[in-house]
Amino acid sequence: MFRIKTCCIASLDEARLAIRHGATDLGLVAAMPSGVGTIPDERITEIARAIEPPTRRFLLTAETTAEGIAEAVERAGVDTVQIVDRLPAGTHAPLRERLPETTLVQVVHMRGEPDVEAAGEVAPLVDELLLDTGNPDARTKELGGTGRPHDWSLSAAVVASVDCPVYLAGGLRPDNVEAAIARVRPAGVDLCNGIRTDGRLDESKLVAFMAAVRRATSSIS
Numbered sequence: 001m002f003r004i005k006t007c008c009i010a011s012l013d014e015a016r017l018a019i020r021h022g023a024t025d026l027g028l029v030a031a032m033p034s035g036v037g038t039i040p041d042e043r044i045t046e047i048a049r050a051i052e053p054p055t056r057r058f059l060l061t062a063e064t065t066a067e068g069i070a071e072a073v074e075r076a077g078v079d080t081v082q083i084v085d086r087l088p089a090g091t092h093a094p095l096r097e098r099l100p101e102t103t104l105v106q107v108v109h110m111r112g113e114p115d116v117e118a119a120g121e122v123a124p125l126v127d128e129l130l131l132d133t134g135n136p137d138a139r140t141k142e143l144g145g146t147g148r149p150h151d152w153s154l155s156a157a158v159v160a161s162v163d164c165p166v167y168l169a170g171g172l173r174p175d176n177v178e179a180a181i182a183r184v185r186p187a188g189v190d191l192c193n194g195i196r197t198d199g200r201l202d203e204s205k206l207v208a209f210m211a212a213v214r215r216a217t218s219s220i221s
Contacts, residue, residue: 003165004191005023005026005167007060008192009027010200026057028076030060033141053079057079059080062143064091086118096125104126104127107143109136110132120161123163129164133150144169155168172189172191173209189213
């Protein structure tokens with residue numbers, strides 16, 4: 001099944017709207033150094049507890065220690081964690097041990113060929129990858145929610161070289177997602193800004209995006 005993750009969910013109403021129109025996964029954004037869509041921890045927990053499987057609930061966290069990530073996941077009550085920053089070497093193994101039932105999704109920000117290599121190195125340590133557009137080396141880290149596309153040829157190279165499922169993120173909109181899926185062939189897509197107007201989930205954009213995804217996936221199935 002092709003997965004569609006609607007990120008930056010701000011309320012239970014937005015969560016239900018996204019699911020009604022075909023979202024398979026929801027992204028709940030905890031505190032970040034920059035970007036959009038963050039909500040308080042209490043609201044993350046409220047939404048996560050109200051939404052049941054098969055919808056997956058992602059916690060996006062900028063924590064970089066196994067203890068910090070695990071505590072955030074346990075507090076939120078989610079089934080999936082999206083790690084938006086690089087982790088120090090040796091962190092994924094204790095995190096897996098602490099969270100054996102949690103799906104681990106590692107973000108890799110695609111800026112050039114070294115990031116293709118980095119994605120290949122981290123892929124065996126996690127369940128899924130998510131390829132986004134950001135800059136973890138910036139003075140104020142950009143760890144997602146930029147609304148910018150990246151070079152899809154880099155993401156296509158990752159998809160072709162790893163064994164785990166790969167999400168594509170970064171500036172996806174109703175008018176470019178068909179081309180993105182055709183070029184990259186990901187297992188799913190992730191979006192935030194492209195279906196929002198003035199920060200709010202825009203139903204008309206959401207409907208258009210879902211229709212574009214259906215066209216794209218039907219043509220490559």
